Amino acid sequence: MAARILRIRLPLVFVAIFGMVASGDATLGTGKDLDPNSSADWLGVIAGDEAGSEIELAAEMAELFATDSPFRVVPVPGDSGLNNISRLLHDPHIDAGFVSTDVLADSETQSSVPNLAASLQVVARLCPQEVHVLAQAGIDSLADLAGKKVNFGTDGGSSAVTARTLFRALNIEVEPVALDGRAAIEQLTQGAIAASVFVGAKPMPVIAGIPANQGLHLLPVAFGAGLEAVYLPTGFDHDDYPNLIEMETEIPSVATGVALLAAASKDDPGHADRVAQLVDTLFSHFGELKKDGRHPKWREINLAASLPGWTRAPAAEAWLAQHEDARKGTQAKIEAGAVQSNLPVSQNQRDVLFEQYIEWQRAKGH
Structure with missing residues (x-):
């Protein structure tokens, strides 16, 4: 497709x-x-x-x-x-x-x-609405974000509420920051933050527009480990984000409404x-x-x-x-x-x- x-x-x-x-x-x-x-x-x-x-x-x-x-x-x-x-x-x-x-x-x-x-x-x-966790190179899992700066989105927004719920359910302590979507991408590419949580209907324009050589990637969010009572299972593939995901590759995630x-x-x-x-x-x-x-x-x-x-x-x-x-x-x-x-x-x-x-x-x- x-x-x-x-x-x-x-x-x-x-x-x-x-x-x-x-x-x-x-x-x-x-x-x-x-x-x-x-x-x-x-x-x-x-x-x-x-x-x-x-x-x-x-x-x-x-x-x-x-x-x-x-x-x-x-x-x-x-x-x-x-x-x-x-x-x-x-x-x-x-x-x-x-x-x-x-x-x-x-x-x-x-x-x-x-x-x-x-x-x-x-x-x-x-x-x-799918939960996207976009991270720098070298961050391979949500657990790798422990103790690091992670953008949750603007205070009170949907991404901020979902990010807080997600990391709390997984018992992962991070240092939250509050940035809008475009500022978060800029901070990620500069290495100022380790990851950013985006909640929205895939494909999200802000993520779909990231060049393949930017050094950013989507982290898997496995359905389980305390999330099965809070979210729905979903995932991303090459058709969703061709610049970030190779063909015949699926990245699991979760969704809210x-x-x-x-x-x-x-x-x-x-x-x-x-x-x-x-x-x-x-x-x-x-x-x-x-x-x-x-x-x-x-x-x-x-x-x-x-x-x-x-x-x-x-x-x-x-x-x-x-x-x-x-x-x-x-x-x-x-x-x-x-x-x-x-x-x-x-x-x-x-x-x-x-x-x-x-x-x-x-x-x-x-």
């Missing part, structure tokens, strides 16, 4: 407002305030790091809305973590966002945001309508996102999948009720690229496994 060329396809109309909304510095008001020269109603979808997969997924969602549509979506860089949760709840420019299920289940998140499950609703449960969420209510009378329009366009045209040239993770998403312990947004529930075939049809793949020897054979068993994993996260926290 030819390697897919990754790029962030942000429509030009977004560029002028992108930085303003990303920083949260825009004048507060309704979605229409994002572009005072436009009569369109805007909806901000906060995603992940600018170098990650979630911002690309959000940009591809935005492309479903025609340039002459009265309703537009702007993808906003975020952290898929606590910052996204805060802006979902309080920023009038953000109506929907990506949040890691690790972050939702994390005990620190639950203590810092009381009644979180009542404050946020599920628009769609998205794809598993991510969901597209919206606030249950806001002090903005247009919020519910904007979310409803997002749902109608996204769900009705979801097939467009599964075509060649789009991020391959769209092909793994089942819009009817639930997130145990969380309420589905009314607009999503209503759309699914009106399109019963979406509930009864063939299940989309949920765990992509998984190490086959570690996964059940049938898709139904894989779906059940993922449901049990999400339920475990909700009940236990970590």
Whole structure:
């Protein structure tokens, strides 16, 4: 399979407002305030790091809305973590966002945001997010990182929460640092840190773009040794990262989950309508996102999948009720690229496994 060329396809109309909304510095008001020269109603979808997969997924969602549509979506860089949760709840420019299920289940998140499950609703449960541990030459295992500097990602972000959980489960003590994706790659190549943890849908642009001669490689994360109760098994191969992985080579890893969420209510009378329009366009045209040239993770998403312990947004529930075939049809793949020897054979068993994993996260926290 030819390697897919990754790029962030942000429509030009977004560029002028992108930085303003990303920083949260825009004048507060309704979605229409994002572009005072436009009569369109805007909806901000906060995603992940600018170098990650979630911002690309959000940009591809935005492309479903025609340039002459009265309703537009702007993808906003975020952290898929606590910052996204805060802006979902309080920023009038953000109506929907990506949040890691690790972050939702994390005990620190639950203590810092009381009644979180009542404050946020599920628009769609998205794809598993693979855990990438990128390391310098000479580091051959996670155990080799003991006592060394390892980037966990920005504080409160999805990578930081997952990295903390991962190393705690493996009883490996490292010296965490907090860098964004591009800064982490720079620090790795300079030898300032030993490794960096990235959590995102493979292939991640920031990793796929690393030249073969950079001296960096992905470490194996074996499913087991305390991880079987926390994560799902998965892996990487040459098709995912041709610059880093030789042909016919598999590198085992683990995965967590991510969901597209919206606030249950806001002090903005247009919020519910904007979310409803997002749902109608996204769900009705979801097939467009599964075509060649789009991020391959769209092909793994089942819009009817639930997130145990969380309420589905009314607009999503209503759309699914009106399109019963979406509930009864063939299940989309949920765990992509998984190490086959570690996964059940049938898709139904894989779906059940993922449901049990999400339920475990909700009940236990970590």
